[in-house]
Amino acid sequence: xxxxxSLKSLAEKINQLKDKINTEESTKHAFVLPFxxxxxxxxxxxxxxxxxxxxxxxxxxxxKVDYAIFQNGKPILIIExxxxxxxxxxxxxxxxxxxxxxxxxxxxxxxxxxxRFFTDLDVANKMDEKPFLEFDITRLKENTxxxxxxxxxxxxxxEKIVDNASSLKYxxxxxxxIHEELKAPTEPLVRLFASQIYSGRLTERVIDEFQDLVQKAxxxxxxxxxxxxxxxxxxxxxxxxxxxxxxxxxxxxxxITTEEELDGFRIVVAILRRRIDVGRIVHRDTQSYFGILxxxxxxxxxxxxxxxxxxxxxxxxxxxxxxxxxxLQSIDDIYQFEEQLLTTVNYYEKE
Numbered sequence: 001x002x003x004x005x006s007l008k009s010l011a012e013k014i015n016q017l018k019d020k021i022n023t024e025e026s027t028k029h030a031f032v033l034p035f036x037x038x039x040x041x042x043x044x045x046x047x048x049x050x051x052x053x054x055x056x057x058x059x060x061x062x063x064k065v066d067y068a069i070f071q072n073g074k075p076i077l078i079i080e081x082x083x084x085x086x087x088x089x090x091x092x093x094x095x096x097x098x099x100x101x102x103x104x105x106x107x108x109x110x111x112x113x114x115x116r117f118f119t120d121l122d123v124a125n126k127m128d129e130k131p132f133l134e135f136d137i138t139r140l141k142e143n144t145x146x147x148x149x150x151x152x153x154x155x156x157x158x159e160k161i162v163d164n165a166s167s168l169k170y171x172x173x174x175x176x177x178i179h180e181e182l183k184a185p186t187e188p189l190v191r192l193f194a195s196q197i198y199s200g201r202l203t204e205r206v207i208d209e210f211q212d213l214v215q216k217a218x219x220x221x222x223x224x225x226x227x228x229x230x231x232x233x234x235x236x237x238x239x240x241x242x243x244x245x246x247x248x249x250x251x252x253x254x255x256i257t258t259e260e261e262l263d264g265f266r267i268v269v270a271i272l273r274r275r276i277d278v279g280r281i282v283h284r285d286t287q288s289y290f291g292i293l294x295x296x297x298x299x300x301x302x303x304x305x306x307x308x309x310x311x312x313x314x315x316x317x318x319x320x321x322x323x324x325x326x327x328l329q330s331i332d333d334i335y336q337f338e339e340q341l342l343t344t345v346n347y348y349e350k351e
Contacts, residue, residue: 027083132168185214
């Protein structure tokens, strides 16, 4: 929860500041370093985050990658940064060259908004052409945050990330293919469906006809699934509300107002009507007691009748609204507490 909140705060900051960020260097300081900090690394500690990390290539000296994150004295992630408006597609080759020389299993190419994480799934010690994790920090989804969390200092485990990277990479590619097929089904896919449901010869005309049918079927299936989920969510909420309603009804059904309680209420009314209007004296029954209120206000209790147990009690209130129970041999004993009941009314009249 703390990570997602930090990432959201950074995303808001990026949206507010990006139009004022004019250089690559300011992109690093305003966007990339805060992201590294969110991952739990101390950007002021060069043994954890080293800027301008040397990545010499053969005879070519002085090559440097923007940042390297270290753990136990070894680089675990190298980071190449670009200005936030730059397209990252043309910069893979530069990071590709650095990857082998730094002996890090992970590389990050970013412009502070778009982040692309690479590893060496295809060939050992050689950076893959395609990232296994890619996201826009201003449009994060929950499952992406879970993947980012694996790079947090407190969670980092190289082997676990590499094992999961393969699944992430190929799932991303499959989703991309599915998206393209949904927009315009290719002939092999159309032929696959048509061959299973069409008994005639698959001519060019038939394939063209099935291309539209396959696309419509995909669209309708997705629409139906979305509607089913929405309806399921609506029904679940309706069931929840119904359960709450039934619970309230069940709670109310447990409250039974007895004739003895009503008799006690009438006695209290007979005592207090000399001081206040009868219409201001209201009773409210609960499972625990039979309450009598002034002006139907819970904050103005006049008394309470406790008559459901083996013994009977009258609950009287002092000026601090603290209840004191008085034993009753019979309901008529309420008359003995006339003075106390009238005094309670005085408390509220003074207010």
